Amino acid sequence: MSLSGKTLLVTGASQGIGLAVATGAIAQGARVAGVARTISPALKAVGAHPVAVDLATAEGPGEAVRQAVDALGGIDVLVNNVGAFEARLEGFGAITDTQWQHTFEVNFFSAVRAIRAALPSLLERQGAIVNVSSIRGRFPQPGTVDYGASKAALTNLGKALAEELGPRGIRVNSVSPGPTRTPAWDGEHGIGATLAAASGSTVAELLAGLPAKAGFNTGRLTEPDEVAALVLFLASGQARNINGADYIIDGGQSKTA
Known part of the structure; x- marks a missing residue:
């Protein structure tokens, strides 16, 4: 399962699942470009190459890829982990266009733009993409309606890209966590x-x-390192014939295969 010698770009890497992915990859001998709007001391401490950009902007994901390629020479694995969600306790009618747009910019369009920018390097290296989605993309709830919709779009994107890019040597899979500490x-x-x-x-x-x-x-x-272990498995050669899949890790909450 070792990712030794590989280069990963991990978005939302300053804390939580993204930090756990960066930590686990580096422990396996990989080099990691850790992307976040604010670089945390924890991300620096694990030895990741920090890339400070705002992934919610149109130019942010492309700039992150450019910096990662310039610093590390290329990208073998892209992990689209950055995400944002809020509890919408006042109901659907209270969610503004601005809030909808922000949710999709962070959770969906950041991945679209990062994949597009990283595609030349991923094709050259026959790499892999792992998108961190959510069980809310499969099992929506009113209190997270915009978040769930954005994650459903992300999961759907991954399956479509797996169909297009699989024959070209790039595997695309998703991980859908439930509530994670x-x-x-x-x-x-x-x-x-x-x-x-x-x-x-x-x-x-x-x-x-x-x-x-x-x-x-x-x-x-679920603990962040448990999600990270699944992400890194899908990124590794051990999963070389897994493509277009979406793996749930939610403590049995959804109880689906």
Whole structure:
């Protein structure tokens, strides 16, 4: 499963799943360009090459790819991990065009633009793309309607590209996590904090009760390194005949194959 000698570009790499992917890849001997709007001390500490760009802008993903290729010589694996979501507790009618647009810019168009920019290098190296989607793309909920729609689009994009690019030597797969213990859930300004405030509880109380309430038959949230392990498997030669797949990792919440 080793990625030794490979070069990965990982978006949203400063924390959470992206940081876990960068950490795991470097431990396997890969070089990593870690992309984020703000480079965290943790990302620097694991030895990734930091690339500070705003992936929600039209030019950001292309600039990230350019910097990664200039610094590391090319890209073998593109991991589109960056994401953003908020709890829409006031209902569909309260979500503005600006909010819809921002959600799709971060969760969908950043991947479209990064793939387009990285395609020449990926074709040259016969590389792989792994998109980090979400179970909300398969099992939508009203409180995350824009997020779920953007992730459904990302999963669909991956399957279409697998069909086009597979014969040209590039595998494209997706990983769809359920609630994962990242700052998006347990951080001061994450969705966990929003839901906890709405229910009159603390974040710790909310997360402690979430597995039972949401039907996680493993009894706990997913950890970032568990998602990272699946991402890195799909990026590796061990998965060389897996293409166009979408793997769920959600503690049994969705209970699908």
